Amino acid sequence: MKSISVLKFGGSSVSTIGKIKNISSYLKNRIENNEKLVVVVSAMGKTTDSLLKQVEEITENPDVRELDSLLAIGEQNTISLMAITLNDIGVKSRSLTGIQAGIKTFGQHTKSKIADINSDYLLKQLEEYDILVIAGFQGFNENLEITTLGRGGSDTSAVGLAASIACPCEIYTDVDAVYGTDPRIYPDAKAIEQISYEEMLELSALGAGVLETRCVEIAKNYNVPLYLGKTLANTKGTWIMSNTDLIEKKVVTGVALDQDILHVTLTCKKCNPDFVQALFDQLDRLSINIDMISQILVNDEISISFTCKNTDKNFLKDALDTLKTSYPSLNHSIRTDCAKVSIVGSGMRDVSGVAARAFRILGSNGIDFYQVTTSEISISYAIDAQKSLDAVRILCEEFNI
């Protein structure tokens, strides 16, 4: 039996007929190497923008169901053109819209989620055709309404299709791989050949703009080997896969930096034990996402440290003001100009001393940290923002990123 793979090409990869032709030639080669392919494509370049411009002429608040139907046209255009191209060069190929591919969704229009995919039908079609070209970003709901999947929707379609067929998924884009850290900060950063789902999720900042966290989560849940690479490039991209499938587990795979954060420490003397609950209720009320939470109880004083986005500064003040009405002894200190630096690696589980090495190298370079938190595969440090780029470089050198 021929192997099946799902391949996804983004909007800039299919923005012209010329590019569609080049990709089609590449796909033909793969078919001639005894493969069957499911190809997911996005709308060509600026198609979505021009559809939205039509809507702007009508209203600022379009009906979201109809907006979804309209935007689905973009991908439908690409699949037909690619299937025409493939058939023209002798590849048996068929295009499928979201409805035709049986991509059932649930949830709200413009940000629906995949509920189910009719993989039996797709496998049957793959008996007849060598390539199925499927419209990304779209599906349909129980009312037979066309839906779209929101940000990163085409990637989600691709990973969802791979999950339902139980085959690997290759995502082709402008970026040639996931790097161990942002190459703009550390130009010597190497492309990662293999990384586990968990590491990729911890390093989500590194994939930001390239691969939505949501896709990695689906791939992880259905154990879909996920490749990220540059369209029609000879360079090697990154395979994201189960930890147990990794050939070599690096101790530290990547270093991530989150620059725009606040570091908050609260102390509350003789507070009721319900204080912590009250704090989280307030944060929840104001939708403040917090990270790096540490709590210590010394004698009758509760101390809590955490970080949050700088953009939540005003919400945070609101939360603390509200809390002080119930807990007058509450004190707080907020550090702005903070950064979070994280080192991530599956190998940490098995190798001791990573934390010690990191502490030592940061200390010997005069980089203090206010807080440390650890997970099984990561260590995060809250440090001064102005020292954060140095910290990333030092850690990358130390752990050969």
Place this chain on the structure above:
Amino acid sequence: MKSISVLKFGGSSVSTIGKIKNISSYLKNRIENNEKLVVVVSAMGKTTDSLLKQVEEITENPDVRELDSLLAIGEQNTISLMAITLNDIGVKSRSLTGIQAGIKTFGQHTKSKIADINSDYLLKQLEEYDILVIAGFQGFNENLEITTLGRGGSDTSAVGLAASIACPCEIYTDVDAVYGTDPRIYPDAKAIEQISYEEMLELSALGAGVLETRCVEIAKNYNVPLYLGKTLANTKGTWIMSNTDLIEKKVVTGVALDQDILHVTLTCKKCNPDFVQALFDQLDRLSINIDMISQILVNDEISISFTCKNTDKNFLKDALDTLKTSYPSLNHSIRTDCAKVSIVGSGMRDVSGVAARAFRILGSNGIDFYQVTTSEISISYAIDAQKSLDAVRILCEEFNI
């Protein structure tokens, strides 16, 4: 219960957002007058052309299945924009593609025919929505492939939908009505208010470019009252309906002219009786459509007259040459520069003397004819082409067209 109508707007009627807004306002008025509407639209103005231009960049011979999928986008664009507009002005409305509307087709891609429409689903949707905006020209086949309906496809969709719902169908276009004859020939020609299906079929030349014969046939078969009129005009258009529903049956409803024909007379002395069969076999072999067939047998001489398109001249010569090898005594005379003038009217059935009046008026104006044929509701004359415009004018005046 509210009355339901199907309305169809052609490509030039929806070529801009402005026009879509104007039509939407008109539809809102109708809804406020207690109607439910199914609105069928074509692709906006030049959309189809620009889609075909994309294909030209790829190949001269696109896969027809994929071409159908591609062209279906045009109508899909219009339905979403119109549904967005309608919802924006407070009309509960939903767009439906051919698949969503359950328009099942059979036959070849690019010229499929409607097999079945899921009217139960549409009626259910009309309980929830006041207007369903349905993509014309498209459907789907048993393989869940998107199909298109060929020439006059959107009109066919509209009449098919009206047939399945059992409601009237209004077709809006650039032309304000069906006229009793071509106003370019007889400027005083009046718009016809009511005409029977049979008359319309006999006068198909008058509707040429406005309404495909196929649509009239479907309307006739399912007894769908069919309106033809100008988009958003105050002028009255033409209702095409069952003969029994006509309020006033005019003796002569219209005068049609077919200018570009040949008039052929064959005589064959002592021919075998199988000669006529052999003639029709030859005409069939060369796909020559003939009209106004008369056959006479005098003693042992068979005479046949008929007309055919001027463009079939060479095929006709081929057919006659072939026949002469088997029937050496065959003689033929071919008149070029011929025209067929027809007078059509349901009232002829009940009123005698129409033929006599026509013969008299033509004769008194020095217009000779080579042949006359009649059906229950029409009389056709083969005459000299250069006298044909005069003949039309004289007949229009005589019968008050």
